[in-house]
Amino acid sequence: MPLPNLSQAALPDLADPSTLGLYVHWPFCQAKCPYCDFNSHVMANVDQKRWALALSHEIKRVGALTQDRTLTSIFFGGGTPSLMDPETVEAVLVAAHETWRWANSIEITLEANPTSIEANRFRGYRTAGVNRVSMGFQAMNDDDLKRLGRLHSAQEAMAALEVARSTFNRVSFDLIYARQDQTLPAWRDELTRALETGVDHLSLYQLTIEDGTAFGDRLAKGGLKGLPDEDRAADMWDLTQELTEARGMPGYEISNHARPDAESRHNLLYWQGGDYAGVGPGAHGRLTRDGMRVATECVKQPGLWLAAAEQAESATTQLTALSAKEVFEERLMMGLRLRDGVDLGSSALENTSLCNNIKLLVDFGLVALTGTQLRATDQGRPVLNSVLRQLLAD
Numbered sequence: 594m595p596l597p598n599l600s601q602a603a604l605p606d607l608a609d610p611s612t613l614g615l616y617v618h619w620p621f622c623q624a625k626c627p628y629c630d631f632n633s634h635v636m637a638n639v640d641q642k643r644w645a646l647a648l649s650h651e652i653k654r655v656g657a658l659t660q661d662r663t664l665t666s667i668f669f670g671g672g673t674p675s676l677m678d679p680e681t682v683e684a685v686l687v688a689a690h691e692t693w694r695w696a697n698s699i700e701i702t703l704e705a706n707p708t709s710i711e712a713n714r715f716r717g718y719r720t721a722g723v724n725r726v727s728m729g730f731q732a733m734n735d736d737d738l739k740r741l742g743r744l745h746s747a748q749e750a751m752a753a754l755e756v757a758r759s760t761f762n763r764v765s766f767d768l769i770y771a772r773q774d775q776t777l778p779a780w781r782d783e784l785t786r787a788l789e790t791g792v793d794h795l796s797l798y799q800l801t802i803e804d805g806t807a808f809g810d811r812l813a814k815g816g817l818k819g820l821p822d823e824d825r826a827a828d829m830w831d832l833t834q835e836l837t838e839a840r841g842m843p844g845y846e847i848s849n850h851a852r853p854d855a856e857s858r859h860n861l862l863y864w865q866g867g868d869y870a871g872v873g874p875g876a877h878g879r880l881t882r883d884g885m886r887v888a889t890e891c892v893k894q895p896g897l898w899l900a901a902a903e904q905a906e907s908a909t910t911q912l913t914a915l916s917a918k919e920v921f922e923e924r925l926m927m928g929l930r931l932r933d934g935v936d937l938g939s940s941a942l943e944n945t946s947l948c949n950n951i952k953l954l955v956d957f958g959l960v961a962l963t964g965t966q967l968r969a970t971d972q973g974r975p976v977l978n979s980v981l982r983q984l985l986a987d
Contacts, residue, residue, distance in 0.1 A: 610868060610881040613663065613664050613867075613869065613870060614666040614667070614859050614867065614869035614870070615666070615668070615689055616668050616670060616859075616871045616877075616878065617648060617670070617674075617872055618670055618671060618871065618874055618875060619670070619673065619676070619873060620874045620895045621636050621671070621672050621895075622635055622672055622676070624742060639676075641680070642681075643903075644899065645680070646684070648685050649684055649688035650688075650902055654905075654910075655692075655870045655872060655878075656693060658882065659880060662693055662694070662868070664693040664694065664695050664696065664699060665698075666701070666859035668859040668860075669682065669703040669704060674704050679717025680717075682703065682717075682723065700725055701724050702726070702727055703718055703725075703726055704726075705728050706744070707729065707745050707749060707753035707766070708749060709752065712753035715756050715760045715761070725761060725764070726764055727764075727766065727767070728753065728764070730766045730767055730768055731767060731769045732768065732769065733750070733783050733786060737773075737775070740772070741769065751790075763793060763794070764792050765794035765795065766787070766796070767795075767796040767797075768784070768796070769798050769799075770784075770798070771800045771820070771825070771826045771829050773817065777829060780829050784832070784836050784837075788840045793851060794842075794849070794851040794852070794857065795850045797833055797837075797848055799829070799830065799848075830975045831975075843932070846864060866927065867879075870889070872891065874894065875890075875893040877890050885915075887912050888912070888914075890913075891911075921941065925985070929960075929968070929980070932974075933966075934968025935968075936966050937965045938965055941965075942965060950984050950986060951984065958972050959972055959980050960984075
């Protein structure tokens, strides 16, 4: 896997380059959710041994680019990683352990659907080394679960949660709000019940309709009735912040809420500009090499990726050196998602255009600048995309 030409400007300071996260993409699902635009595919039969071997080979290949690193987190995403056999997960973790030093406090997360079948694998995952599970509830009533194309019931999800909490020390689950015909009182009730489960982390996403999804096609044809208008969606955002703050789970990131010290360490790598390797179909990564930031992107189609991985071809992954401007813009877009914001560095504040944009947003109360630390305010966080467009405008 040869590196590209790295004759570009020096990389700004990032998070500790001696550490590393690993993202492992499992691209298979039982069904394609109508709102999902991730690289996921429905396949009835998967040769798990074949995939375990290919993922292990790719980990060792990436390891050659990231020597002398300490692995601080591993994240199994998808797709639906809880469709992996525990033996497949174990093979991947063994390969990772043979490739990098592990931090004593390494976080190993696996995304899971809360069906009874997948919950039965939880103890196997724990034995393999997984110590955190993130579950895709998405809704807590059966009618909305059906609308969202989910295969589990609300009762099944709660049963799976009990299995997860008895198996793992750290448990998170996701909910989607601003759904069709959802009222503010209904969301208050649903979020209150979620907070009463006692989990230490919640991911709370506003429903967005993406092009190329079943929901996107339905909306384009005049369907998908009952979506909230901007005012009702904004009220749901405000209520989300109010209830989570009151329960000691403030939003440390735009869509993620946690008790102190229960934040997702792997996802913090993304938002804080740290290094992470990506393996599996369509997986992305960001690596520091010789003082440069390198973007990696794996072949997206599962069959093509598998064939290339088995033949030990460098075509599994494309590497692209990022310019200093690209790195800065990416850090800004990711870092401002965090409540604490991002350190711009003194050199960035010498840019007249950027300083003028910041001043304008400060005057509108959407961002705050303390020294070189820039953060979105409570008024700016729900309109972060607009804030970013203004910040990066020429």
